[in-house]
Amino acid sequence: MTPMAIAQLGEPILRQRANAVAEPTCAEIQTLWRRMLVTMEAAGGVGIAAPQVFQPVRLMIIASRPNARYPDAPQMDPVVLINPDIESTGGEAVAFVEGCLSVPGIRGKVTRPSEVTVRYTDTEGQPQRLALSGFPARIFLHEFDHLEGRTFLDQVDSPADLVAQSVWERQCQSA
C-alpha cells in the first residue's frame, strides 16, 4: 500500500467541514483508514485526519509514539476514530508547540485542555468512548480541528508564537 498525497496549506479541503461517515464498515472506509495509517507512518506523523488526504469525511487516526519530532511522546497503538465527537474537556489549559503534516516548516504554540473524553465509532462499526489526557488528548484535538476545517494556525495563542521548524529544533537542543 503506497502513501497518499498529503494536502498542504492552501488546499480548499483543509478549510471544509468534513461529512459524517454513513457506513463505517463499508469497503471504501476500511481501505481509507488503512491507507491513512500507511501515509501517517511514512510521514512520521502521530495523527492524521481524512481531509489531509483529500477525503472530506469524519475519520481520523491518533497514534502517539516517541519519534524524532516528539521524543517524549507516550507509546500507544493507533486508534482509528470514525465520526468522533467531544463529550467533554477538562484538566488544565496547557500550551505546547504543535506542528502539522499539512503545514510544513512551521510550528506554533497552541493552548488546549489537557483532558478530553470522546465518543466515536470504531472500524467494526461499534460505538466507543475514550478518555484521553496529555499528548494523546492534544493529538485528538488537533485532528478534530481538521474535521472542522481548521488547522493549528487558527488556534495559535499569538502569531508572534509561530516558529520555523529549523529554529524550533535549534531552540529545543539548546533548552
Ligand SMILES: [Zn+2]
Ligand atoms: Zn494537522
